[in-house]
Amino acid sequence: RKEVEQDPGPFNVPEGATVAFNCTYSNSASQSFFWYRQDCRKEPKLLMSVYSSGNEDGRFTAQLNRASQYISLLIRDSKLSDSATYLCVVNRAHDMRFGAGTRLTVKP
Amino acid sequence: DGGITQSPKYLFRKEGQNVTLSCEQNLNHDAMYWYRQDPGQGLRLIYYSQIVNDFQKGDIAEGYSVSREKKESFPLTVTSAQKNPTAFYLCATQPASGGHYEQYFGPGTRLTVT
Numbered sequence: 001r002k003e004v005e006q007d008p009g010p011f012n013v014p015e016g017a018t019v020a021f022n023c024t025y026s027n028s029a030s031q032s033f034f035w036y037r038q039d040c041r042k043e044p045k046l047l048m049s050v051y052s053s054g055n056e057d058g059r060f061t062a063q064l065n066r067a068s069q070y071i072s073l074l075i076r077d078s079k080l081s082d083s084a085t086y087l088c089v090v091n092r093a094h095d096m097r098f099g100a101g102t103r104l105t106v107k108p
Numbered sequence: 109d110g111g112i113t114q115s116p117k118y119l120f121r122k123e124g125q126n127v128t129l130s131c132e133q134n135l136n137h138d139a140m141y142w143y144r145q146d147p148g149q150g151l152r153l154i155y156y157s158q159i160v161n162d163f164q165k166g167d168i169a170e171g172y173s174v175s176r177e178k179k180e181s182f183p184l185t186v187t188s189a190q191k192n193p194t195a196f197y198l199c200a201t202q203p204a205s206g207g208h209y210e211q212y213f214g215p216g217t218r219l220t221v222t
Contacts, residue, residue, distance in 0.1 A: 002150075004150070008148070032208045032209075034210055041218075043213035043214060043215050043216050046210050046212070049210065087150070087151075091208070091210075093205075095156060096141075096211055097150075098143075098151040100148065100149055100150040101150065
């Protein structure tokens with residue numbers, strides 16, 4: 001079983017749609033959690049950190065449920081520019097563990 | 109102009125040759141990492157270094173070697189012993205090692221071995 005699991009998608013949604021991504025992790029000792037965005041053939045870039053209290057950054061909302069070892073990302077009012085692969089990332093003491101990513105395509 | 113640089117962006121080598129990928133940072137970050145990414149897969153950790161003159165193997169270190177002689181630099185050598193070297197290689201830094209910091213990535217080097 002992979003340490004970080006994501007639905008690979010692809011998710012194809014129209015502009016303006018709301019889309020949710022889920023992620024589960026297996027190591028209960030994980031300390032911090034992130035969502036990264038990766039455009040095609042580019043490096044991953046930090047989208048947002050994820051906290052137990054939930055956090056929001058504009059159209060993006062991230063949530064963490066430590067008891068269920070579950071992380072989510074909600075994107076509201078999708079834009080064409082949101083098309084990318086979204087990586088769920090879990091930080092252990094000395095290294096990060098990456099999900100394989102969920103691919104999102106937003107269509108006009 | 110702060111950041112992480114990796115060179116070259118694309119690299120082509122013949123099978124049997126060693127090749128060294130460069131990673132330089134001016135963020136003054138202590139920790140540096142090397143990952144490899146294959147199509148449809150998550151990033152896999154090759155080596156990491158928390159401090160100068162020290163480094164640790166990651167999950168897939170076989171066929172790779174690194175050095176950390178300066179804080180700014182963490183080169184990765186892909187040796188001829190690496191069975192499937194063709195991949196996208198990403199270098200990352202972290203302000204300090206430990207479980208609470210995000211990582212920052214360089215633009216990557218795409219290596220093709222034929």
